[in-house]
Amino acid sequence: MRLIKPNWVTHDGSPIFSIDIHPHSKKFATGGSGGDAGRVVIWNLEPVVDEKKEMDPNVPKMLCQLDNHYACVNCVRWNADGLLASGGDDKLIMIWKLSKFGGGSVFGSTKTNVETWKCVKTLRGHAGDILDLAWAPNNVWLASASVDNTVIVWETNSATIVRVIKGHTGLVKGVSWDPIGKYLASQSDDKTLRIWSTANFSEEKIITEPFKECGGTTHVLRLSWSPDGQYLVSAHAMNGGGSTAQIIDRNGWEVDKDYVGHRKAVTCVRFHQRILARDKKHYCVAALGSRDRSISIWSTALKRPLVVVHELFVASILDISWSQTGLCCCACSKDGTTVFIQFNHDELGEPLDPASQLKLQENIYGKQTKGKFLIIEDPSLYQEELPEPRPLEDLFKPPITSVKSNNISSEQPSSIPKGPINKQIETKTKDGKRRITPMFIPVTPDMEEDMEKATSSEAAKPFSSSSQAKSSIVIEKRDEVKEGPELVSVIDETPGLSEKARKILPPMSPTPTDSKQPNLSEGSDSVQPRVAQLRREADEIFPQLKPKDNLGASYGKLVLTALYKDELTLLQLCQETTASEKWYHYLGYRPTAVAVTSLLAVITLEDGSVHIFLTPRGVRAVPPIIPPAPISRLHASGNKVMVISCNGEVRVWEIKGAYDCKITIKTNASHLVAPKSSLYACQLHNGMPFLVFSSNRAYVYSKDMETWMLIGDSEDPIWRWASLTSLGKLAGDRKPVDGTLAQLQEGLNTLNGKHVPKLKFSSGAETLVSYYGLQALTARALGSSLEFGYWTNVYVNYLCTHDETDKRIRIVLDELLGPSHSMAHLSNWDPKILDLEKHKLLREVMHIIKQHPRWQRLYIEYNEQLEFVSKLRAEHVNGDTKNSQAENEIKV
DSSP, X not given: OEEEOOTTOOBTTBOEEEEEEOTTSSEEEEEEXXXXXXXXXXXXXXXXXXXXXXXXXXXXXXXXXXXXXSSOEEEEEEOTTSOEXXXXXXXXXXXXXXXXXXXXXXXXXXXXOSEEEEEEXXXXXXXXXXXXXXXXXXXXXXXXXXXTSEEEEEETTTTEEEEEEEOOSSOEEEEEEOTTXXXXXXXXXXXXXXXXXXXXXXXXXXXXXXXXXXXSOOSOOBOEEOTTSSEEEEEEEEETTEEEEXXXXXXXXXXXXXXXXOSSOEEEEEEOSSOEEETTEEEOEEEEEETTSOXXXXXXXXXXXXXXXXXXXXXXXXXXXEOTTSSEEEEEETTSOEEEEEOOHHHHOEEOOHHXXXXXXXXXXXXXXXXXXXXXXXXXXXXXXXOOOOOGGGGGSOOEEEEEETTEEEEEESOOOOSOSSEEEEEEOTTSOEEEEOOOOOOOHHHHHHHHHHHHHSTTSOTTOTTSXXXXXXXEEEEEEOOSOSSOOSOSSOTTOOHHHHHHSOOOOOOSOOOOOOOOOTTOSSSOOOSOOOSSGGGOOSOOOXXXXXXXXXXXXXXXXXXXXXXXXXXXXXXTTTOOEEEEEEESSOEEEEEEOSSEEEEEETTSOEEEEETTTOOBSSSOBXXXXXXXXXXXXXXXXXXXXXXXXEEEEEEEETTEEEEEEEEEOGGGOOTTOOEEEEEEETTEEEEEETTTEEEEEETTTTEEEEEEXXXXXXXXXXXXXXXXXXXTTOOOOOSHHHHHHHHHHHHTOSOOOOOOOSOHHHHXXXXXXHHHHHHHHHTOHHHHHHHHHHHHHHHHHHOSSSHHHHHHHHHHHOOOSXXXXXXXXXXXXXXXXXXXXXXXHHHHHHTOGGGHHHHHHHHHHHHHHHHHHHHHHHHHHHHHHHHHHHHO
16 A cells, blocks of 8 residues: 655645546546636646656646636536536536647646646536535436535436435535436435435435434535445444444445444545455445544455544545546545555455446346436436326315414315305206216315214125215206206306406306315425326327426527526526526426527426527517427427427427517327337427437438438348448548438447347348438438538449449439530529539549549540530520620610
8 A cells, every 4th residue: 555645736725625536547636726716627647656757747747727617616526438527616517528629828827738628518506505416327417416405416418407306404415326326315414314216306215313413514425325336325424422434225224334433523435436356255445534634444345444544634534536446545635635545456356347347236136227227318208107197086176285283284175165065956958868067065174084984884884775874965957958068057157357358268167166276386296287188198109398496408608597486487598608697587387398599598388388589689489389289399499499299299380580480390200109119319400300219210301291201220230230331431531421410320329239230141232332322312301411422422432343334323423413415504403402512512423433443434424524514504604794794784
């Protein structure tokens, strides 16, 4: 073991609140204060662990300094993909990514950045300082803990809030994900540790016993989960008056074990992310940091600590991190310094490789570690289970509110209906059938008590027992015949409406009760969305959007947020650079989705309505729109808005200004959904709906043909074989174009795993020729001009190499050349494909043909025709110009 304390790792004397080692173990990040703002610094780890590199002036120590946070940075955390998240007192979370560009000097300093890290996402949603962060096992979701008593789960790709978790009554100072993905744990100053199920983020367990005796608070309470998922170790706990770290067993959430020995409160716990092995035994290793300025290293296989190092700092330890190799542990302190402890394999053991660790997890939890327990990466696919439908008779019961008085809770009806309660009205229709209008009968507490007694004492008696009391309800018979609806209206006129209003609104239908609906409480997950439900569950093709308390979307420097509070939704547009609002609106229902472009700001609400605002001015474009069914997806691009309803209806509207709107697409996508598949992604591409399903199939809608076109199918073995085999088969030295089609193909192959299927056929060349031609057509359908040109060149290049005749090459050349006679300029031939000049693309294709000697004659033939047609067109353009000038002179 070797102890290292590099004095050059510093924030200019300011406190360092967090430290984390990069997953590749080549660098590490620190977060804290610096100057007048928060500071994140990325350091080179090699000079720390290698003394020769530390003395080498050519080896940089500091890689990049980031001073973008407005206030102190409390936590920095890497994910497995190398993204860095930082959160601090400015209530912001920033996601950092390494840029391809080189570094530069630090503003206002003599320091130099070797690397350039740019902020790719800024997450806003907390109302207080952010104290801890934790990446989910999928490396996309991020959990943040704040002094506003909440935990927020973010989807970092889209910078949206998945869930605001409420339940703590004190500052939340630590958060940790179960490595299996089934639970999320949080620890707070309210002396509780809470475990949340990621299935619906409901509260799985509250643990209070180990924390009841805890006295003074600590700056952080960073808990940690073992990599095998068996144990959760908390921070600040007490046992018999002594400070401990509580061990919580996943099996039954037992709290009968703890780590003891620290003289003051444990502030942070960090398990090494890899399971270790020695003598064919598997175990996990955790490091504990305390306010007593010491670090202890523990193994789950031993009852005593492996190492205890005292007096490392002059102030409390605030954070700990491990390298992926398991041979380096680092810690930081409030005194502004850091320490690194190097181990060898004999001291700690050999870390398991990722495949062996996954196999061990599957042995413990089953194969569902990659299925049932793994959280979904796309939040739009994350749906809660719908509550059981209410029985029909429950629809006629009044809302019940809980009334507490002198610590006694009783259930009372919220209101008593007006009118008779012991009479029903019977009418007859023309066919002689009877129709009885039911009248609501309120249930009083006395009646409930009598009913309970009757139920308990006469449960065995048949319902038609003669001992039962006769009904006191009087049936009033009416002879007149009703020809309209079968339900009889008790109220003939709607009270409070003017004569003009009555011409628009029909008389009110009879309602079971006048009682008001229960209020929607902020953040409550149990409230039912106030939205029109589908008539049959079978009609729901896509899952319905759920109401949220906090939503956000960004476009460039514009940030659109929707915050539900005090039974109102505040929709607000801000400028990211200034954080000042441009405009805001209040809405009466909870939001379900938001989208923003430079032209439009769109929000959907739980009542099923779509509200469209013009981004520059904040005024409405149209009154609220009500699609034909509850909404499942919302997307906006430019001046177009797309909504997809639960029944598969797709609508696209073009918004040109205030009430200058029209529908451009009206279709249905329900027939595209394969069994057991879901909508994975949707967007507008050149104004056309573009859908990708989890069945590895992608579609784009053709407005001209009024139908959907299949543009990608990774389940098709031939398409998949051709797409993976074609990699590297380019047209000459041309590089692949990174466009919509390329991203789609890469995404579909990634979803299905990048394995090439083995096909038993001999005409592989013909398959590739067909695939290249299809790619060109698909790029044309998507409106991707650059990719169309690229795949046309690839197609011709492959034909020149593998085709025996020139027939298919001539088809391409003829389409690009057009008519080649002397009257060609008078034809209706379109000289462009998408926004590409056909003759310009033809010259590129001719250049490819020229490189193949066997097609020399073909090249000479079409090159002569191209020169002839180009000359004719040039003369025609010059002639039109001269005629136009002569006409102008005559007019003058």
